[in-house]
Structures are given as structure tokens and as C-alpha cells.
Amino acid sequence: MVLLRLRLAVVGEPTSGKTAFVQMVSSNGVTFPRNYLMTMGCDFIVKDIPLSDEDSVEVTLLDVGGQKLYDRMVPAYLDGIAAFFLVYDVSNKSTFEMCKKWLTKVTTARKDAIGYLIANKMDLADKCEVTDSQGEVFARHNNLKFVKCSALRATGINEPLEEISRTYLEMYKRRVSQLKA
Numbered sequence: 001m002v003l004l005r006l007r008l009a010v011v012g013e014p015t016s017g018k019t020a021f022v023q024m025v026s027s028n029g030v031t032f033p034r035n036y037l038m039t040m041g042c043d044f045i046v047k048d049i050p051l052s053d054e055d056s057v058e059v060t061l062l063d064v065g066g067q068k069l070y071d072r073m074v075p076a077y078l079d080g081i082a083a084f085f086l087v088y089d090v091s092n093k094s095t096f097e098m099c100k101k102w103l104t105k106v107t108t109a110r111k112d113a114i115g116y117l118i119a120n121k122m123d124l125a126d127k128c129e130v131t132d133s134q135g136e137v138f139a140r141h142n143n144l145k146f147v148k149c150s151a152l153r154a155t156g157i158n159e160p161l162e163e164i165s166r167t168y169l170e171m172y173k174r175r176v177s178q179l180k181a
Helices: 019-024 068-078 093-097 099-109 122-127 134-141 159-181
Strands: 002-013 040-048 057-066 084-089 114-120 145-148
Touching: 002 019, 002 040, 002 068, 002 122, 002 134, 019 057, 019 084, 019 114, 019 145, 040 068, 040 114, 040 159, 057 068, 057 159, 068 099, 084 099, 084 159, 099 114, 099 145, 099 159, 114 134, 134 145, 145 159
Parallel strands: 002 057, 002 084, 084 114, 114 145
Antiparallel strands: 040 057
16 A cells, blocks of 8 residues: 655646635535635645555645745745646636746756646636647646646546646656665
8 A cells, every 4th residue: 555645836827726726626626716815825735636445645735826925935835846737827828928937936946846737717718818739839848748627617627636646656656666676
């Protein structure tokens, strides 16, 4: 039996939907926050991801506030992460344009972190300012996985968490087998 702990930062610009994403993951897609409340620095939740009868990954999702007010604190929040979700709002191009800044912050803190680019608010596809192609190209050029989701509709929120947990478990098992060899 393997129980791993994974620290995962959820980063991106304010209003990209990071907090809604994290809260929907926490509530298993039941509780969507109806009112926007600015994240004060960094919030977190812990979510157990069972991968088999024997293996489980306990994921600590760090919801990192995107406001400039917290810029100096971001490196401390990112300390010790192994993975990250970089979130942008498909209906707000500026949140996508700032992904490069957030990616630099994360890779400065941890060069080998596993990363996903999350195109959020797909429920607003009719107001889309960022195409799937733009997201895919950015993800590919920066060695990230690309995922589309809607925190509001609870679609696509669990898949990246399960996938990143499986990847983390596989990496752990490879390291263990290398040490035994």
C-alpha cells in the first residue's frame, strides 16, 4: 500500500476561477461559490485521491491569491510544491496573457514541478477570447498538459487531479524500483 502526499499550487490571475475550481474539487462538484471573494494570500484544501484499492495520493491544493498585493509572498507559497495548475479564464484574454508571468514564478520556485494549463470557464464558450488552439500551443511550448474545464458546471475538474496523482504515483514507483536495482 502506498500513501503519498502531493503539494499542488493553483495559480493564475485574479478572477480566473482558481478558488471556484478548488472549492468545487473540495465539495465533489456540489458547492459553487456564488459570490466572488478575493483569496487573502493563500488558502488550501486537502483532498484524498484513491487510485486503487491499495494506492492513494493525499493532495494539498494551495489556492494562491493572484493579486499584486501578494506578489512578494508567492515564492513562500510555492516552496515545496511538486505540481501546479495554471488557470486562466477563456472569456478574459488578459488572464491568459499573464500565464507566462505565473509560469515563471512557479518554475523559479520549482523547475521540475509537474504542470497543467487549465482553460477554465468553458461554460462561457460563447464569450471566448482565447481559443483552444492558443491554449494548446502555450501548453505544448511550456511542457504543460492542457485541460479544459468549467468549475461552474463541475466538468473537467476531477480528471486533471486524478491524472496528476497517477503521474506522481508512477514517478514514485519508478524511483523506488531504481533504488532497489
